[in-house]
Amino acid sequence: MRLATITNWAYGATVALTLVSGTTMLLASNAQEHERAAVAQRYALDQATSRLGADVYALTDHARQYLNTGDPADRLIYNRNAAVLASVEERIRHIRDAGASPQELQALKDAIRWADTLHDEQREAIAAFDRGDEALARKLLFGAEYGRELDRVQALIDRFQDRLDRRTETLVNEATEAARLWKTLSEIVLAITGLLFLCVLYFVFKRRVLRPVIKLSDVVNRLAAQDYAAELPNLTQIDEIGDMAEAIGIFRENGLERQRLEAERDADSNIRDLLSRMTQRMQGCDTLADLREVVLRFIPEIEPARAGRLYLLDRKRNTVVEQCSWFEPIHSRPEFSPVACWALRRGLPHRPTGGKIDVPCDHLALEGDAYPDSLCLPLMAQRETLGLLYFEPRGGVAAASPTSEIYLGMLAENISLALANLRLRDTLREMAMVDGLTGLGNRRRLDAVLGDELGLMGQLGATVSCLMIDVDHFKRFNDVFGHKAGDAVLQKVGAVLTGATREPGLAFRYGGEEFLLLLPGLDADLALARAEEIRATINALNISVGGEDLGSVTVSIGVASAPEHCPFARLTLTADAALLHAKARGRNRVEIAARRSGDMTARRQLA
Structure with a gap:
């Protein structure tokens, strides 16, 4: 057979195999996109339903708190929270938009209707309490039937979550299997292409093809092992080798993007888990010493790139005083006046450097014209200033990502609520120990x-x-x-x-x-x-x-x-x-x- 014929057949086969290889890799990439979409939809539905159970328990707690204390402020809080609840259709419309199925929506709708039934019982109990029938009010809110209805609401929400988990798991498994299949086909086609390249190399393109094929083969093997750090050779030739290199580059970019998304998801999940466990531990704190121990244990894990201090406001001295610190911060004084911090003045987070230029706080120890990239987060509850959470860059550690500031804000809110709970607990304990008429101990x-x-x-x-x-x-x-x-x-x-x-x-x-x-x-x-x-x-x-x-x-x-x-x-x-x-x-x-x-x-x- 003539060399020209061999060359033509080789070119034709190369082009065909390259197209097939590119198609399979694109299909594999598309299957991975489906997998990511299923995970993203699950995350969106989790976000949409995250507060449904909390609404039910929050209203129950406020109603019971009003029966226990008779404080009009508790009833005002209850009415305010109850007023913002929407109808069943309005409360599940955004969940339907996020991709929930009719069966899942029906389970969720049943849960919300039972929750509305609980709301009616709460209003009836409050009305009975206001009439002076405290026995009936307590029977309605603290009775076994109310508890069963509350458990039924939680069970329906759990059923919705279970159905959602099973459907999402099925979608993810199907997308994973499709990605694996197309990936296998892509590897097979690439192997056949590589074999053909070796033959063409032996007969015709030994010098032109051998080195690119060897390099691409190494990249393909590393990509097959999910080593997406492999660098593609710089091929400028316009032929089958160039097409294959481009397809491999697309596959590599998709793999890198997937790894990045998975790393962000894992980091986000880890931070949310730390915040959740820290919040649970702070809810169990009985003293300020317990709270300090929780802060010192969790904050360095949540934000390892920043040193910081926890300050509390001493009202008698009108001074912000350090309670604890981590990673040895050096720029902020351990004690200063509240007016020395712009975050405490404005009741908002304050950062003098970064994306927007701002005024540095007076409690910072500045060296010349260099401002530290500090972050001051006020600790506030019920529009009352409790203290300050301060962060500064930690020496020798890379700066925190912008996303971390969102979690630091959530961290400050959780610490503020824990401090407010401690103060309220101390106040109630003191009130329970004093006779209201004489001021003496009871x-x-x-x-x-x-x-x-x-x-x-x-x-x-x-x-x-x-x-x-x-x-x-x-x-x-x-x-x-x-x-x-x-x-x-x-x-x-x-x-x-x-x-x-x-x-x-x-x-x-x-x-x-x-x-x-x-x-x-x-x-x-x-x-x-x-x-x-x-x-x-x-x-x-x-x-x-x-x-x-x-x-x-x-x-x-x-x-x-x-x-x-x-x-x-x-x-x-x-x-x-x-x-x-x-x-x-x-x-x-x-x-x-x-x-x-x-x-x-x-x-x-x-x-």
Whole structure:
């Protein structure tokens, strides 16, 4: 056969195989696009339904919070959140646009209808609570039926997610199989093309084809092993070799794009997982120390390229004070005035460098005209400034990507909510420990203090005395002058007891018109003298309500000391017994408990 014929056949076969190879690679690329589209659609549907379950639980929590506290602010929050809910069709329209099937939409629609049913029960419970029928309101919101309906809503949402996961998994598997098939065909065609090239090389194009084919073969093998970092040879010839190189280049670019998208997806998923776990840990924090530990553990993992500090606002000193830091930041002072930071002034994130030029904060230590690429994120909740989250570039580490600032903003919001929850928890705990009328500690505070104080005194072998105080004929003030007069008497007595001890927090309202005073370190004689001083001070009070004089106020006081009169565990009972003895002996007097030695003669101080 003539050499020209061989050349023509070789050219024809080369062109045909090159077209087939390019087609299969393009089909493989198209299959990969389908796979990415399925993953992107799943992500879009996840985003569209991410807050459906949260809406149901949020409204339930706000309604229950209103029943527990009766605070109109809780009801206002509930009404505001309920007002923004749309109808079933409006709330699933964007999910239908994201690619959900009719069966999935029906499951989601059922979930939202059950959620609307729960909303109706919430409104009915709130209405019953407002009418004063708290039992019915609590039955509606805290009953087993409400819990089952709430679980049913979550189950329907989970069913929607399960159907969505199965459909998305099927689509991804089909696209993956198609990509694998076309990839295999592409490799086969490329192998045949390579074999033909070797033959043509041997007979005709040894010098022209050998080197390009060897280079392209190496690139193809590396691409087949998903090594998309392989560099293509620079081929400028316009023939079958050039076409094949172009097709391989397209395949390589598609592979690189896929790797980039997968890396971004994995990084995004990792950051979202860290943020989610950090938020969960912060919700379980009981103290500021717990919160600092969570911050120091998670923030370096979320943003390893930046050093930073967590500041909190000290309202008494009107100063922003550092609570913790990571990666040794050097540009921001550990303590400064709130007006020294533009983020705290404006209530918005502030960055003096980067894409937009801005004014640097005064709390930065600047070196000449060089500004650090700092980022200040205000910590705010309910339009109240709580502190500052500060970041600066970490030495020797590449700068953070622009996308990371979005997650840093979410991080600041989560820390702000955690700080607000800690403050609210401390406020509620303090309110639960204080009597609202007198400002003294209540029985709950007394139990806590008794456990700590008596335990400490018992370990040290020290003495602690207890005064049990009762207002004589207190019912007379309510019956003759009204309950406002009774409240005034209790407030005045509470004020006297507050000033009767050097250490704060040792005077308590025991219940009704009874009070209790702890005197650590005072023996029975000193406690007796202190009790008489209190009795005389109260007897000298001049109380009037509405211009009407209430007359003299007298109290009966029982005194007991541990371990002189009783064990530490029976201190309040012994003081109460002494108080009953004082009331039985005519009131307006101080009685001290009998000593443990068996001397049953009570010491007393007459009025």
